[in-house]
């Protein structure tokens with residue numbers, strides 16, 4: 064099936080099966096590799112993107128359900144003011160170990176700050192809890208979110 | 216449990232446990248400190264002074280990162296060593312990841328926390344030797360003596376006021392003979408401008424933009440996608456499958472049975488490990504999603520092999536029966552533990568058990584291979600490309616020298632990517648279809664086809680004399696293997712602390728043979744054994760009525776450096792970290808009800824760590840971690856404090872996941888868990904503050920991938936004992952057992 068998706072502000076056309084998860088459309092049909100596969104089952108958050116501003120696990124989102132929604136991925140989030148603040152904070156604190164989860168973490172953090180510019184520790188934990196980091200960078204993730212929130 | 220060839224190789228330096236793999240796979244060995252050359256094995260590109268350093272006319276310096284980056288930070292840390300002695304500004308530096316290139320680089324692997332100890336001096340020497348020829352070139356041009364020249368920020372200066380950027384000197388310098396690496400003079404550490412400065416990961420700016428750095432991100436023109444469906448029962452094989460139906464599904468290019476190829480058996484961690492091409496069904500499609508989806512329609516008749524009846528219950532019952540008898544093999548015996556137990560003033564006995572664990576790297580195993588048209592090229596997240604090359608060549612029937620391996624960034628590794636099984640699968644599939652293929656394991660494949668951390672069951676009897684000194688330690692355990700041969704990482708080092716400090720001590724084992732694959736997981740062996748030993752030592756401290764830290768210091772004895780089994784163990788360094796952590800955590804302070812502090816220490820991979828956990832246990836058994844303190848001694852210099860703290864905290868958090876969350880079980884010969892719902896790392900909610908302090912001791916710097924991990928598990932369970940009087944003797948912690 065032919066689909067036109069709005070990704071990072073651009074309309075992009077792809078030919079994929081209806082049930083193809085957005086994750087694989089982004090990665091393999093659009094060559095946007097920053098959205099990552101960790102579990103394929105909504106259990107890790109590595110594949111998080113924004114759909115109309117909401118954080119969504121793209122591995123669970125069939126392409127046929129997207130319609131004209133606006134999709135933002137890790138490749139595009141740095142171009143938004145909140146995304147820029149978050150990525151700057153991520154670099155200042157150097158959150159990363161392997162980095163594989165970090166795209167999803169940044170997308171979740173950006174969605175959090177968009178809704179809640181000054182999140183408490185509890186707010187941060189509630190928003191981020193399902194986002195697994197196998198390397199265990201959680202302390203720095205928290206720190207970076209707080210740093211980004213200070214700049215708002 | 217160290218192979219003798221390794222023991223001989225580096226006197227005084229504990230060889231990497233993980234590097235056992237490297238050694239058996241590569242006759243040349245990967246562990247040779249001081250054998251570095253400046254790398255002229257392969258044609259160098261323009262501006263290159265040697266295999267590590269290239270300088271462009273605009274004075275941009277490109278340094279090669281030779282080892283696999285798996286999240287431990289070596290792609291930044293190793294080039295920092297070169298840059299320091301080269302005397303350039305870090306801002307001038309670009310870093311390139313090396314391909315596997317044994318002609319130019321030694322020790323291209325990630326394992327055993329060995330990158331720092333193996334490279335700390337050689338890479339500084341390479342930087343210094345490169346600087347030496349640049350200075351020489353300037354001195355010759357100016358007709359002055361090199362000794363009158365100085366360098367800074369990538370420039371050579373002379374007292375006369377003359378100066379030149381390195382970029383202008385490269386051509387002349389490249390013609391000069393490089394000095395003997397061992398003879399070059401290294402900087403006085405007080406002059407360091409890069410080493411010891413917190414430095415952000417070289418790939419970090421790319422990672423926050425989602426750049427395609429990982430193996431799973433590789434794209435090759437004309438590439439197809441594959442899944443490989445293996446028998447869920449370990450040791451099983453394929454009888455038949457509905458391949459004709461599968462081939463008719465949309466986008467499917469091919470589907471075929473892979474019979475599997477002779478297992479590649481080698482020594483790893485004092486035991487035997489086996490990797491290689493397992494039997495299964497390959498499905499190749501024009502997209503990964505289509506290949507993966509086709510598995511829903513796949514019908515396979517398996518031959519489930521000899522181990523289909525194995526299960527966690529079977530293992531536990533067998534272990535129980537074996538622990539009821541004398542161990543089949545006693546491999547360390549000092550004095551007469553049985554007699555000493557009879558005459559001891561006080562004896563205690565305890566049983567401990569811990570489960571199998573998976574690695575579950577967040578990036579599942581994957582590899583892109585192109586074995587066709589005379590090509591044999593691989594792109595993979597691998598910790599041990601040298602072994603991959605041997606495995607691929609042997610299995611695919613190609614020459615080792617024709618195998619090209621591009622090392623990609625790894626989305627975590629933790630020992631899993633030493634095994635390279637996914638690489639040989641990708642190569643086989645590519646060879647069959649005659650096109651480049653990207654094989655991606657699903658998360659389910661990854662959890663169910665791991666090389667698991669082996670489970671174990673221990674029974675220990677300890678005896679104290681009237682003064683509360685340990686006089687007897689009789690230790691029997693059930694593990695995996697065959698006869699007197701442990702499975703990979705299933706052994707207990709005969710030198711394990713506190714062996715050698717107790718007059719009457721024995722280690723004995725009985726082994727279960729199984730088809731479950733086992734292998735190294737971060738801090739192999741220690742990740743389980745340190746929990747058992749440090750827990751039982753805590754039990755003995757309480758039985759003796761002593762403070763656990765005072766007791767630990769008393770057992771330690773004189774603060775001297777002595778061999779411990781095959782390793783060199785410094786009681787002084789243990790004392791250093793124990794004393795530090797005691798101060799950090801305010802040991803002995805008054806705590807609220809049902810709250811406790813627990814302590815433990817370990818020595819592994821050349822590093823020393825003592826850790827304290829403060830835990831509170833609610834009436835319903837829920838455990839809350841208030842804080843962790845870690846004092847770590849990895850020598851006199853932390854190369855990159857930014858990465859070091861992250862590694863230490865990550866190791867602690869990883870250990871806490873062993874204690875609280877993780878467990879792999881088996882039923883009908885197969886793995887029960889299949890995804891993160893069954894085997895989860897710690898989540899943010901579970902993570903306590905982790906305060907890290909590095910104790911700088913006057914020893915060569917060593918690595919941080921592993922040493923901070925083992926002690927946190929017993930520190931936590933010892934804290935739970937302090938809080939509740941209940942002793943956790945089975946992992947992961949069962950809160951129900953702590954209720955009330």
Ligand code: FES
Pocket residue numbers: 099100101102103104105106107108109110111120121122123
């Ligand atoms: S890949 Fe989507 S939640 Fe894990």
Ligand code: FES
Pocket residue numbers: 159160161162163164165195196197198199200286577626627
């Ligand atoms: S940084 Fe490796 S999984 Fe998060």
